[in-house]
């Protein structure tokens with residue numbers, strides 16, 4: 001792993017003021033960043049009125065890194081208050097940043113929420129939580145969060161993942177590895193395009209994990225109309241059910257991804273945008289503080305209308321009974 005030099009996109013002062021005012025106005029009217037039809041309508045209206053420099057900064061990923069960092073609203077470390085001890089107690093803390101993230105997400109595409117995750121909110125709080133130190137979810141800390149496609153178990157998963165940093169005193173890095181940088185032989189590519197094993201719902205989805213339908217087998221890597229696409233989550237893939245040939249190809253893919261992995265240590269106000277079809281992300285281990293000064297990220301998920309990266313067979317998957325909710329009507 002190397003310390004990354006992620007492409008950085010800046011916003012000029014006028015655009016930052018524009019974004020902040022838009023977010024503050026919506027928050028003042030709604031009084032909360034929790035999901036409501038009125039909030040989503042206000043976000044849609046306001047996002048449509050944002051100026052050209054913001055739109056330009058939100059253009060699609062345009063390098064082989066499959067990601068970029070956007071310097072968005074400055075974060076007032078005192079003003080946002082202490083880091084919540086879990087997503088469940090975060091409520092409306094730093095809500096203006098929730099709405100700014102939702103505005104940017106709406107410029108990039110259509111924000112996505114899950115009925116079974118974080119109360120159906122469109123912006124999630126990612127903080128280390130006591131008792132979850134070793135989990136393979138955003139709430140963990142002391143273990144490596146393995147590289148994964150976000151919500152890989154589901155056909156409605158996001159095209160883009162956004163991680164906005166509120167606080168990160170220990171410079172804990174998010175990891176990212178792009179399939180564009182991986183070199184695999186034709187044989188491995190062909191093997192990994194076969195649907196041989198399922199990807200099971202991760203621990204953040206209690207209800208989906210109890211779903212009693214048969215898990216569909218899915219490909220790991222394929223060529224789509226819009227290029228090579230990856231769907232990868234080794235921590236939730238029962239590889240022992242795959243053929244030795246598949247396991248070997250999967251191992252080579254994992255090794256290659258590890259070799260090209262970069263570390264992005266976000267500073268407050270920075271938003272990491274990851275293309276979820278090209279890049280797997282994770283996080284290095286760290287020691288949680290549990291004193292109100294812990295690392296704190298805001299996460300948004302985005303569907304990009306018109307993307308042709310998903311195989312037609314995904315349309316028949318049950319998604320383990322989980323409903324993906326899009327913020328704005330198509």
Ligand SMILES: O=C(O)CCC(=O)C(=O)O
Nearest residue numbers: 126138173174282283299
């Ligand atoms: O904490 C991080 O840097 C990434 C966590 C993660 O995988 C996520 O929020 O989806």
Ligand SMILES: [Fe+2]
Nearest residue numbers: 148149150281
């Ligand atoms: Fe993730």
